[in-house]
Amino acid sequence: MTRDEIYEKLNAVFRDIFDDDTITVTDSTTAADIEAWDSLEHVSLMMAIGTEFGIKIPLNKVNSMQNVGEMVDFIAEAVLK
């Protein structure tokens, strides 16, 4: 899966979770950029990403990714396995 393909799916997940069709995430997007992205919504987000890409995000990854770019790196790696 290319990064563009991952971004396309990831964007859709973000739009669903935050019910906002104007969202477009990029490598540098962080929780600070999306108002409703708090620690509780992070839980929904991790679950939805796991389901969307058919992967399980390990415990040590969930809270250590610094921005969406790192998230995409992780997804790109995980879907290969």
Added chain:
Amino acid sequence: MRELEFPFNGEYIVTKKRAIKRQLLESGAATGTPKKIAILGGSTTSHIKDCLELFLLDKGIPCEFYESEYNRYYEDLMFDNPELKEFAPDVIFIHTTFRNIKNLPAISDSKEDVAAKLDAEYKKFETLWAKAKSLYGCVLIQNNFELPYVRSLGSIDATEYRGYVRFVNDLNAKFADYAEANEGFWINDINYASACFGLDKWAEPSYWQLYKYAVALPAIPHMAFELSNLIGSIFGKTKKVVCLDLDNTLWGGVIGDDGPERIEIGQETALAETYSEFQEYLKTLAARGILLTINSKNEEDVALKGFERPDSVLRKEDFVNRKINWNPKSENLVKMAGELNLLPESFVFVDDNPAEREIVRQQVKGCRVPELTTPETYAYMIDRSGYFNPAAVSDDDLKRVGMYKENAKRLELEESFADYGEYLNSLEMEGEIGPFKDIYFSRIAQLTNKSNQFNLTTKRFSENDIINMASDGNRITLYGKLVDKFGDNGVVSVVEGEIKGDVLDIELWLMSCRVLKRDMEYAMLDKLVEAAKAKGIKTLKGNFYPTAKNKMVREFYDTMGFTLTEEDGEGNRYYTLDISEYKKQNNYIRMV
């Protein structure tokens, strides 16, 4: 909303919860005063609240929430809590799970040690419940416990006195005993819900380690659904009627083509047995007051032969209403609702044909239509959807189907009289009307929560409220019970008002629609005037507050002889009645 109907996709609901909520609010399906629900958690509760709100909105219950701080359920109830006091909850829900059991047995414990631990664990909760009851007097809902995610003793964990499984089962049994003995208290059965969902996924621990969710996120909608069904039943949202198709729904095959001998019912084949089991399930629903009706495209005389087979579980007499004809099923259903004096939204329509389901879904607002697949899952689909979950099983429920059958006989009798008064006389009615009485408290509370059509103010009250009203010297309370030669209708009417000087302000006036046009409302007013005069009251004040469902009583007070004094922009109507010259109006019901 289809996304929220069983079998729903929990992860989808979590992902789309904002959009779903927006759509539910836009649809305006939930109106009225919001129910205030306090969620007191022994673990994180945020998504539980979000999902619960969706399911309750879908049932037409708007709500507001209070959430305890993380794992502060105990402190929030036991210690001074002005915030919760001010919130004034209608419901307190205590969300605890296996993670919150502090006194688990150790392998070195003696039997006495474990018994003491069990007692300590139970007493902690019992104290909490007593405190909640005395402070808030509202509906109290407590989770029981799911089974442990791991059990170190294997199968004997369930029998060995030091086993966790044994401990949880014993604790759950104690919770159940308390629930049985205490009004206003319910158990949310997460032990059953987790088994249905699958304990492995339910208790998947990463959600606990990361976010302190004791129930894994994908399972939370399932837990919230269970809870919403319980809350819905407490507030009278339980469905009342199963409206059934016949061919390939109650039996296999098409009776018009195959003939009654060749339809699949009985014990001869797997398919026949499947339909028999479904009929058995429906019979258990009917036995506790759920009405069965038929809505089928068939020739009636041919179709009914299906129930004459000796191996048919259901008989023609088990159905309180039948529409077997070639009319659109949506029309049949609405007509049936009218004949039974019920709202179409009290119905669940069960049909194997997707086209028929779609018509009813589109044409009959509020009627629930489970998405059936294969016959062996029919009972499961109806059951798990929770449509008919009761908050209690009352004596009245057990008699209900009989009452509707009696009603059919009354209708026959009515048609044989030219004069309606003669018909009423022939019913030999006897009324019992008096101040709220302890044996009827729960029925009175149930009526205030369930009556929608013949209800002047649509104010809902808990059993606790009713108990308080009964002992309040500043109020006049009346229940009315009606018996006639066909049977006992039970408590069918409730009137209650507050004394303000020499005026009685009527806060509540409702009646069950099954005794419409029987003069019961006049009997109630006669008694109300009598009780009011005894208290030195000169004027009765009546209020009508319109809702989507109570149009039938908009002019009720006019027909009772009251004078309209004001109607405001919202359609609220205010009336008075000077009782000094009041003459009794009931002519047909003998008071006992």
